[in-house]
Amino acid sequence: QLQLQESGPGLVKPSETLSLTCTVSGGSISSTSYYWGWIRQPPGKGLEWIGSIYYSGTTYYNPSLKSRVTISLDTSKNQFSLKLNSVTAADTAVYYCARHPSMTTVTLRYWGQGTLVTVSS
Amino acid sequence: QSALTQPRSVSGSPGQSVTISCTGTSSDVGGYNYVSWYQQHPGKAPKLMIYDVSKRPSGVPDRFSGSKSGNMASLTISGLQAEDEADYYCCSYAGSYTFIFGGGTELTVL
Numbered sequence: 537q538l539q540l541q542e543s544g545p546g547l548v549k550p551s552e553t554l555s556l557t558c559t560v561s562g563g564s565i566s567s568t569s570y571y572w573g574w575i576r577q578p579p580g581k582g583l584e585w586i587g588s589i590y591y592s593g594t595t596y597y598n599p600s601l602k603s604r605v606t607i608s609l610d611t612s613k614n615q616f617s618l619k620l621n622s623v624t625a626a627d628t629a630v631y632y633c634a635r636h637p638s639m640t641t642v643t644l645r646y647w648g649q650g651t652l653v654t655v656s657s
Numbered sequence: 658q659s660a661l662t663q664p665r666s667v668s669g670s671p672g673q674s675v676t677i678s679c680t681g682t683s684s685d686v687g688g689y690n691y692v693s694w695y696q697q698h699p700g701k702a703p704k705l706m707i708y709d710v711s712k713r714p715s716g717v718p719d720r721f722s723g724s725k726s727g728n729m730a731s732l733t734i735s736g737l738q739a740e741d742e743a744d745y746y747c748c749s750y751a752g753s754y755t756f757i758f759g760g761g762t763e764l765t766v767l
Binding site for chain 1: 661689691692693695702703704705708709714726746748749750755756757758759760761
């Protein structure tokens with residue numbers, strides 16, 4: 537059974553870089569059949585797609601976050617990562633990683649449990 | 658990109674049917690048959706309930722159904738049960754390999 541698990545610091549200072557990792561078990565991130573994405577949810581608010589990556593390293597980003605986001609793969613560890621720079625309080629959210637089968641059909645079938653990141657000094 | 662528009666809340670009694678709307682534009686909901694719906698209970702990750710407008714993943718009860726007309730997609734839950742009380746989010750392909758979510762709808766089972 538596929539499982540995804542987010543990890544990283546729960547507290548980040550304003551203007552610094554938020555870094556999270558998603559560890560995948562029960563499946564390979566090198567599969568040609570899937571894309572790996574990040575979604576966030578500010579406390580009490582809705583979901584926002586941040587971006588996704590394919591096994592080849594091709595990335596796709598939300599235009600509103602593109603200038604601050606980098607998503608990368610580490611196939612040796614079966615992990616993919618998110619970096620969001622120049623964070624502010626508005627970036628405080630639960631961050632989820634997820635798997636989807638294409639960059640058109642929005643079928644986010646497998647999700648991690650989510651990790652809360654608070655931006656505060 | 659602006660979030661898709663969903664009603665803030667809907668409610669229904671056990672056994673009744675409710676419909677949650679998701680309104681977008683011709684650049685997202687109306688332009689593609691790629692709308693999905695997610696159920697989220699408090700403190701939990703979202704769960705896929707409907708994809709490609711009207712397809713149900715295995716394990717999702719057939720009480721849940723999806724449809725689309727023009728720029729509006731809908732999720733209908735029939736035979737409401739107490740465990741259906743949750744937040745529901747729509748999501749659509751928005752072109753140029755991007756996704757957009759709705760603002761979410763809180764479903765209360767009276």
